[in-house]
Amino acid sequence: MPTAQQKPKSINARRFVALLAGFDIGNASEEEAMSKGRALRRMAADANMRIVDVLELPEVRQALDDQVQPVRGESKEMQKAVEQVALLREELTARTRDVRRMAELLAKKQSGQTIPAASAWESGNAAHSLGAQSWVFEVGAVLLAIFLLCMAAIR
Numbered sequence: 001m002p003t004a005q006q007k008p009k010s011i012n013a014r015r016f017v018a019l020l021a022g023f024d025i026g027n028a029s030e031e032e033a034m035s036k037g038r039a040l041r042r043m044a045a046d047a048n049m050r051i052v053d054v055l056e057l058p059e060v061r062q063a064l065d066d067q068v069q070p071v072r073g074e075s076k077e078m079q080k081a082v083e084q085v086a087l088l089r090e091e092l093t094a095r096t097r098d099v100r101r102m103a104e105l106l107a108k109k110q111s112g113q114t115i116p117a118a119s120a121w122e123s124g125n126a127a128h129s130l131g132a133q134s135w136v137f138e139v140g141a142v143l144l145a146i147f148l149l150c151m152a153a154i155r
Contacts, residue, residue, distance in 0.1 A: 021068050
């Protein structure tokens, strides 16, 4: 049985997709459709791959998009990732606001100006942001999470 492999043999992506279209899309001839299905299976077997693995090759996906123009809906994973990015963006905005506030306070302190007393809420956020330089870690973690979510969405 063919298996997924690290370096698959080359596949003629355009021919593979043309056979797939003839097999799948409105073919009135049962014999012709079955023949194209067998040819698909042989092409994949010749490359020592499964059909499902061939469909994931970048050149085959591109040929599918060009020739068949499939309608793709957003997956649950994609919707969840978009929601998570929105939450992370909000968190990043809050942390950036805290960092700016702390930078202003530090600049005033270094220039010798008196720093006005902060409300309990502001001092709590400031203490959280400055605690062992955790704000740098938090901003980095949020940016890394956004990057990984975007890469997962592109994939």
